[in-house]
Amino acid sequence: MSFTFNQDDLNKIKELKTRYPSPDALCLPCLWMAQTKEGYISIDAIDAISEQIGLAPMQIYGVVTFYTMFHLQKPDRLQVDVCKTLSCKLCGSDEILKHLKSKDVYVNHVECLGSCGTAPMMQIKDKNYENLTNEKVDAILEELL
Amino acid sequence: MKECKIVSRKFSIEGSHTLEVAKHHNAYRSLEKRGEFTPTQMIKIIKDANLRGKGGGGASAGEKWELMPQDGDKPSFLAVNCDESEPGTFKDRQIITYDPHLLIEGIILTCYAIKSKHAYIYIRGEYKEYQDILQNAIDEAYEDGLLESCDITIHRGAGAYICGEKSALLESMEGKRGHPRLKPKQKEPEWFFGNPTLVNNVETIATVPFIIQNGSDAYREYGTHCSPGTLLFGMSGHVNKPGVYESEFGVSMLEYIEHFGGGVKNGKKLKAVIPGGVSCGVLTARECKDLTLDYEAMRTAGSSLGTGGMIIMDEDTDMVAVLKNILEFYHEESCGQCTPCREGTGWSDKILQKIVNKRGTKKDLEKLFELADVMNGKTICVFAPSVSSVLISFITKFRDEFERAVS
């Protein structure tokens, strides 16, 4: 399956190019566009981005693998990012993680998401769910699944 | 405890993220002062105020601004660091959520001072929710004609702690892997595609409007002589009311925790505090006694103030597990460029796993000290030295717990 940017995307890319001293800077923005479209970043998308901004595909591929939020595979289930770093751990993220394992979701342990004051927390599709309890998790997932 | 709301003034006002409400509460008023000062004068005010970078380093913002050329032939840029990834830190998100216009106001002033026509806000990828609020505010500001003197572009990161390091942040913005750059031989600005660039934390920039509007002396009325002003200190972990509460520098740590945080959760005793994000050495409850929240006192206590995001741990906390948790973070987040960090963080993590699994030996503790030594001062950036100080502070201060874990 090949990846193409539609006219809106291309206009957006054109506009962004005017905002940076070099088109190389569009690497992350374009990767985000691709991931938002398809849910992951395909090799085709990398080639399409390379064509738009001039960075070599391998450079872009190296970038994709450096950042934990980019995925090279299409997710097969709902992805739940659960923070496991210290403040969340102190406030019971282990419990939440254990609880989530019983659910039909892809549980992704992630490092600190900046919700230390509202721990424990999880993030689903860019949205934060904070001050979690098992009951809260159930309610949230029920709504989403 | 003295009420000081320099940055958080509008946080509790309903709808403060909108231009209308913000303006109603005097947002953008400092811009009127802009005409009174030349860029150089403005830098001097910031320097006189001794505004210290609020992203963790605490270096003089004014001195950093001074490094920016006032009459170069290349365009200058401002990069606002909103990568906020230091565990225990969640203050910048408060600014962009509750008072994004304060940040924009600060950006306009800063761009004026360093003669920049374009500011980027590098925001961590996980903050998409808050990024949208900030983008709305920027759109409003554009519509209102506030951004005629400079453009603002949000640049979204994608999950890499190291991109909070200023040169890694710029590498990331240049479309590369976020590897910190070799340090320059002399004082100079940062470079974005070869153009002079100032990198400042969100809160630092959000403090600028107050200083410009009220003068450097007004800012220095808060805090101590060496650490003037305020910081959005925060608390998380075993505390009754976790959150971000602005305070002046120099207040007693325990009083702060008691006053704003309502003390340790469940009436338990305090065991330890990590003062400013996990990269700062841990402090025992005893060390916290009489300790004040400012850069100098923290340094004297053998730790650092960092971002001011305190992680509070009660008497039942398993310090071996805590250290293991922190090392897991470092292992995951090392960029992998320098050998000591790439291999040292991984190995330390594995050793701690062994100790947690009750397979550890005394030799393993010694090895952790050796690793702390090889990670200290031998890498491009301060990531590995932080790991080093964390390892040493935990194992030295809670030696008995670690020794029990390996016996």
Place this chain on the structure above:
Amino acid sequence: MSEICEVIVDGEIHEAKEGSLLIDLLIEEGVKIPYFCYHESLGADGNCRMCMVGIKGEKRPQIACDTLIKKDMEVFSNTDVIKKVRTDILELELLNHPVDCPICDQAGECSLQDFYMDYGLHESKVEIEDKVKNSKHVDLGSSVVLDQERCVLCARCTRFTTEITHTNELGIVGRGDSAKVTTMPGRELSNPYAMNVVDLCPVGALTSKDFRFSQRVWLLETHNSICHGCAKGCNIYIDHNKLKYKDDVIYRFRPRKNLEVNGHFICDEGRLSYKDVQENRQEFSTFNHIEVEQDIAISKFKNFLEQHHKNIHILIDANLYTEEIEAILEFAKSIKAEVFSPLEVYTDEGFADDMLKCSNRASNYKTIENLNISTENPNNSELIINFNHPQNFESLMQIDFCTHKSDTNSLVFAIAAFTENEGSLTNVDGITQQTQKAVKKNNPQPSIIEWLTRIDL
């Protein structure tokens, strides 16, 4: 900035350019300094942290690859502190290394091994099962094989494809201790200079499929030579070995640094041209494909010369050494022959690029030019004496001096290949360079000069 200044290294005074890299001075002066990521052709990257030295006035050890020389700088390279730093970092480099030297082709020319002998000598403290596992013998393409477990992530290879060839096939993916070198999924390392990454790799992570498992490097004998693949005259090492009861065989060509000519690299075609040099060789004199004794061949030669007095045309291969060409010219004069070195056959526009590869594929054509030898084709030849020129022209009679088997029915003299002989060549830019005699065959063929002496008209 470029003033010469004095620098003290371990108590000894050295002179160096102010502002130049400290590591260059240390390497040049033979001061023992371990390093993986630095390479003269790629500059400093500062990732391996091995080249730490003490510098007076600096609190902490500094990496020499990122330290600029200053006047009166005092450098310490062998203090206990520095030795310990190097030992500690080396231990980390080796942490996840499989230590499979006995089956590694790099053994014997491996920086990791060398530095271990200098600074390591420690026991492994990590259980085998705790080491980070990675892919082994990954065929990257272009005859380059990758073993990710042996890699120290110095990024020389990735910087080569990014900064030197600009082909960007290689990159580092992942981060922390799971970072590794690779190509894009399903794509290959594919550029005319790809195999240079094998030389650049300081460890056994990148090895040559062509050379793998063929020889242990410490058995090889090395001689300096010049590549004969084109007129660039890239400097090479000939690595060869004569095993007991066997003939002297070349196992590989490697680039030899010459900043004036080829820098640090050679093209893959040139690198692999050692095979052609030794394959399909003319190993004795023949007439009508039948082996003839040397004396008979020489008398036939003289016989043919006597039969033909006009239109004797001599062909010269533009790859011959200058000394040989000059001897042939002398000889031509003595028999009143006209001399040609037809150029067309050497021209290969498709081969050329803007790095090293040259469209003229004759290593000494500049000498042909300098000596005003005709590059046209000979016409109306009665007798052609061909000194290894690749082209044949019509004539009544032909005598060949060949390194490689010829299919003409003529009288053929077997001659030594350039690797078995020595001499000078002038490259496309007019730079004259010498080669060494490398290979000593069990049955050595005479050089052209030796033949001409033996023939002795």
